Amino acid sequence: MDNKMQAAIKSIKLDGRTYHNITITPTLINFFFGKNGVGKSTIAQQITDGSGVTPALSDYDVLVYDRDFISRNIREDAGMPGVFSVSEGNIEKQKEIDAKEVLLNDLGTQYKDKKSESDDKSKRPAALRSALDDACWKATATFRSDFPDTMKNKRGSKSVFVDELLSIAAPKECDVTELTALYATAFGSDTTIYPKLNPVNPIAIEKIAGFDLLAKAITSSADTPFADFIRAIGATDWIRQGHENFSHTAGDKCPYCNQKLPTDYEQQIASCFDAQYEADRQTLQSFKSLYESAANTVISTLQENANNQFPRNDFTEYNGRLDTAIAIVELNKSKLADKIAAPTTSIVIESIDDKLQEINVIIDTLNAAIDENNIIISSRQAKQEECKTAIWKHMAFLVRDDISSYQNSLKVVNAELQQLKIAMKKLIDDGNALKEEITKLSSKIVNIDSTMNSINKKLADSGFQGFKVQKKADDPNKYEIIRDDGSPAHGLSEGERNFIAFLYFYHKVLGRESADSTFRDRIIVIDDPVSSMDSSSLFIVSSIVRELISICFNNGSAAKADAPKFIKQIFILTHNAFFHKEVSYDRLKYYHCVNFYLIKKSNNVSTITLCTKKDPFSKEPAYEHNYTPVQNSYAALWREYNEVTSSSALMRIVRQILEYYFIQISGYEGQSLSERILKREDVFIRYNADGSENRDLLLSVTAMLHYIGSDTQGFNDGLNYVEGSEDADRIKETFKCIFTAMEQEQHYQMMIETSL
Structure with missing residues (x-):
């Protein structure tokens, strides 16, 4: 609905006199309102001259009514060129014309049928496209939700979205999981380059010196009596441990039995353990230290890895394997401590190298994800484009069958439309040939009498007396204005001259310049036609202008297929608010083919405002609507509504507001308006207070609706509203409730606030 219909003149650039580089884009019917001197006539003059007008108007007759037209044609010393219209002529030629017109009508019927078929088929591409849009929209809903940044400026409209899908040359199925990961990195807010996890080397415990001693019982081979004794009782480890623990604190007494030790006790103890025994014990200590160092280094590295901040890596399995390795290491440490304490015992410790290998495999997988992230971050823009391309290709792949079906169906429809176009062109060519033959015949049987008679009838009907139009005696193809006694009509008033001029202009629009001229489509410009006219003349001129507007409107209405359409565009320019309202009030709702302009001038600079806006109170609040630049009377009614205290005066104001807003502007008929209000x-x-219904307002609104429609809408059923029968507060409460019932509270509130 936001698009205006284009007509013959698509644009007018105004850059002269009081205009400075202003371009307007007129539609079919164009109303311009502005005070005298603001620049209306400049627009009319430019259309006349064709200056600043796009495109050129060589295919049209441009007829302009303005002061120049009046000066050229209504002169006391010269006649008006005749306007030719059909008259009675030769019977045989008329029969020949009639026969050709029958053929022309037949061609017109055939063309109409073809056109109707073409119009129906012309709707098929849009229907096919709409079905495709719906199918693609539904099939890609998840992707539009999950990957919004790859579709910026494409998701707001189905048609724009599907246009993009249709542009994909090579649809391709992609792995959605991979697309999700790529999208998360390429379009995510995290742009960190993450460090990789460190793999670990195996410990290889079997290669650590002393590993073979773990399973071996380490004993002394000394042959002293005391050594033989402690070996015999199996107390070698006990004696060694006790000596190591207490020798520096026991003094000369046994720490176990508190008896005095022999003076050579230290020598006897030393003789119990030979050099090999001590060497093996030192090797065990060294093995323990080397193992624990290696294990601690590995575990520390793995624990540091577990603290890696990369958010998309799952460390559950990694941590489980690490916990197992730590448990094995701790158990091995405990066994080694026991072995050091009791060298004669044998132990077996478990290698964690297989666990480390499993952990390294996990590390490789986690590092691959980190590498992928870091690569994408390092080339973020390129990866975003790669992601966009992949997602659009994948979506195009998903709907490839729908697109293929659409394209095949569209190809068939377009081929059928092309055949219809060829057939229609032939009918047009044949029709044009017949029209040319009819035109040649008609030129022989037309005259200017019917135009003259029509002008005189209009003058008489309008109350103009004492003069009329007749053919000039010395030039029967021209008119002259004469008094009733046949003398030239000198001293006509400005209003009389203007009225005759406009009637003459009207017939020029409907007729032709000469008997043999071709009647062409035309563009009409009417500049302030009611200057110096009385109300009777103004009414007739308004009626004629509405007739011309209706002919032009037929071009924008499918329902007017058979109506005359020779006026291809019309421009009405006026400073008269009453005339503006009279000729435009019934065209305000036709947004697609009617423009309203307001012209103002300040500091000798003219500006033009296209009067359109979004109306939150209309049935289509999201779309642009026309509004008339002549609006003050309605606002004045609301101001009076707020100020008046008399119930009689208030009731008349309420009636005018409701009739204007709901009937004239909103388009309701009286009866339907009444029914809709009373449904609520x-x-x-x-x-x-006792819970019973109070229906006073309902009775009030019923009476008020009868009063509103009693004169103009014809739905009064005999009930009458008695002015002054209710107080002002009751009237205002009822009035407000009507807007509530019509769901127009916002309009009511806006008008109340702006009129305070």
Whole structure:
């Protein structure tokens, strides 16, 4: 609905006199309103001259009514060129014309049928496209939700979105999991380059010196009596441990039995353990230290890895394997401590190298994800484009069957439309040939009498007396204005001259310049036609202008297929608010083919405002609507509504507001308006303190609706509203409830606030 219909003149650039580089884009019917001197006539003059007008108007007759037209044609010393219209002529030629017109009508019927078929088929591409849009929109819903940044400026409209899908040359199926990961990195807010996890080397415990001693019982081979004794009782480890623990604190007494030790006790103890025994013990200590160092280094590295901050890596399996390795290491450490304490015992410790290998495999997988992330971050823009391309290709792949079906169907429809176009062109060519033959015949049987008679009838009907139009005696193809006694009509008033001029202009629009001229489509410009006219003349001129507007409107209405359409565009320029309203009030709602302009001038600079806006109170609040630049009377009614205290005066104002807003502007008919309001009787019902219904407002609104429609809408059923029968507060409450019932509270509130 936001698009205006284009007509013959698509644009007018105004850059002269009081205009400075202004371009307007007129539609079919164009109303311009502005005070005298603001620049209306400049627009009319430019259309006349064709200056600043796009495209050129060589295919049209441009007819302009303005002061120049009046000066050229209504002169006391010269006649007006005749306007030719069909008259009675030769019977045989008329029969020949009639026969050709029958053939022309037949061609017109055939063309109409072809056109109707073409129009129906012309809707098929849009229907096919709409079905495709719906199918693609549904099939890609998840992707539009999950990957919004790859579709910026494409998701707001189905048609724009599907246009993009249709542009994909090579649809390709992609792995959605991989697309999700790529999208998360390429379009995510995290742009960190993450460090990789460190793999670990195996410990290889079997290669650590002393590994073979773990399973071996380490004993002394000394042959002293004391050594033989402690070996015999199996107390070698006990004696060694006790000596190591207490020798520096026991003094000369045994720490176990508190008896005095022999003076050579230290020598006897030393003789119990030979050099090999001590060497093996030192090797065990060294093995323990080397193992624990290697294990601690590995575990530390693995624990540091577990603290890696890369958010998309799952460390559950990694941590499980690490916990197992730590448990084995701790158990091995405990066994080694026991072995050091009791060298004669044998132990077996478990290698964690197989666990480390498993952990390294996990590390490789986690590092691959980190590498992929870091590569994408390092080339973020390129990866975003790669992601966009992949996602659009994948979506195109998903809907490839729908697109293929659409394209095949569209190809068939377009081929059928092309055949219809060829057939229609032939009918047009044949019709044009017949029209040319009819034109040649008609040129022989037309005259200017019917135009003259029509002008004189209009003058008489309008109350103009004492003069009329007749053919000039010395030039029967021209008119002259004469008095009733046949003398030239000198001293016509400006209003009389203007009215005759406009009637003459009207017939020029409907007729032709000469008997043999071709009647061409035309563009009409009417500049301030009611200057110095009385109300009767203004009314007739308004009626004629509405007739011309209706002919032009037929070009923008599918329902007017058979109506005359020779006026291809019309421009009405006026400073008269009453005339503007009279000729435009019934065209305001036709947004697609009617423009309203307001012209103002300040500091000798003219500006033009296209009068369109979004109306939140209309049935289509999201779309642009026309509004008339002549609006003050409605606002004045609301101001009076707020100020008046008399119930009689208030009721008349309420009536005018409701009729203007709901009937003239909103387009309701009286009866349908009444029925719609009364359907919402709940709005008008109040409840008394005892819970019973109070229907006073409902009775009030019923009477008020009868009063509103009694004169103009024809739905009064005999009930009459008695002015002054209700107080002002009751009238205002009922009035407000009507807007509530019509769901127009916002309009009511806006007008109340702006009129305070």
